[in-house]
Amino acid sequence: MATSSSRGVSRVLEKLDKSLKNGDYYEAHQMYRTVCFRYLGQERYKELKDMLYQGSVLFLDSDQKTSGTDLGLLLIDVLNKSKEQDCILWSPKLSIIFSKIGTDNDTERDAFLAQAVKWSAQGTSHGHPLLHQHIAKIYWDEQNYVQARHHYIHSQDGKGCAELLIEFHLTKGYKYETDLFIAQTVLQLLCLRNRITANQTFTTYTENHPRIKKTGPPFLLPLLNFIWFLLQAIESKKIQTFAVLCEQYRNSIKRDPCYVKYLDKIAQIFFGLKPQEEKKPGGIFGNLIESFLGGLEDDSDDENSSAAQASTSRKLIENTELD
Known part of the structure; x- marks a missing residue:
């Protein structure tokens, strides 16, 4: 039977x-599907995977986008x-197929x-970092900075992410957003x-952006100093430092309403604080953090009041899942 x-x-x-x-190509596509069905029945997975990959690339290179994507x-x-x-x-092979499908489809x-990321997740939340890194580079080459940034957030390539952000800011951002681009990304990470x-x-x-003077830390931009100190506080796990930072840099934090939400989550993850809505009065830091969170909604003539305008950096959150 097997021989037949x-x-x-x-x-x-x-x-x-x-x-x-x-x-x-139509006939060839049907043949691929026939072989696929028979190889599956025989559990000849290695041969089948290689065949489908090569067939997909062949179709896509021949401008048979639908057939190539199907394979x-x-x-x-x-x-x-x-x-x-x-x-x-x-991950590299799936990324090649993704790239060859092209932006017209x-x-x-x-x-x-979506299916590639779901497969690579293998029980985790966001997919394998290597796949995200490859996809980010493809989007970057296409100058789709928003999607490239989204996938870098879920990769482990901090160097590539930073280089993308620098180009993104210089190409699409406003001058006053130099610190906003990196602050939002670091908080999301x-x-x-x-x-x-x-x-x-x-x-x-901060070491490579041409608009950041290479004298820091400390930096000339307060928000950059806040992020730098925040990273140090997380490293040392000093909740007192975190509380003081939030109080001292409240004006800088007010520049984007999303920052409060991020900091509340960071406080839970790295300092063991309860979610904002569950916090109770009292405790050694409870009143300070509560005061800080409530005070952010007050009006202020803080520096960079132009941040009230629609900013490029704020729009970035739309494509980034943080849960």
């Missing part, structure tokens, strides 16, 4: 090769069915990416418990 099945697959493969040579989705389905866990091997491309990447991103950004 193998002969059947061989005949299909011969037809597949002939269809490809003749440029009959890419079949590949992810086989990765799931075979319980493949080698993200180091397959957003619906198909988004569907492929900390909310994702990614302290090491947050430190690497901040250091690379």
Whole structure:
């Protein structure tokens, strides 16, 4: 029975090769699906995964976007069915397929990416960092800075993230947002418990951004000093330092309403404080933090009042999941 099945697959493969040579892509696509079905039945996963990857790339290079994407989705389905866990091997390959699908096929491309990230997550929340890193670089090459930043947030490439942010700010941002771009990113990374990447991103950004004078820390921009001190407080786990920082830099923190939400979550993650709505009066730091959080809603003629304008950095949150 197995021999008969193998002969059947061989005949299909011969037809597949002939269809490809003749440029009959529709017929070739059907042959790929036929072989896929038979290989699945035989649990010949390694051969099948290689075949689907090569077929997807071949179709995409031949401008057969729909067929190429379909084989890419079949590949992810086989990765799931075979319980493949080698993200180091397959993340670059899935990224190549993603890149070749191209920007003219957003619906198909988004569907492929969603499935690729879901496979790479393997029980985690956001997908494998290596896949996000590859996808971020592709979006960056396409100058899609918002999506590139979103995927860098979920990678562990702080250096690449910082370099992207510098180009993003210089290309699309306002001059007064120099510190806002890095502050929001670092706070979001900390909310994702990614302290090491947050430190690497901040250091690379402040050392390489042409509009930040290389004299810090301390920096000329107060918000940069707050972020630097915050990273030190998290490293030392000193809740007193965190409380004083929030009080002393309240004017800088007011520049973006999102910062309070981020800091509340950071306080929970790194300092063991309760969520803001659950905090009770009293306690050694309760009143101070409560006062700080409540005081942020007061009006202020703080420096950089122009931040009341719609800022580029604030819009970045729309594509970043932090839960």
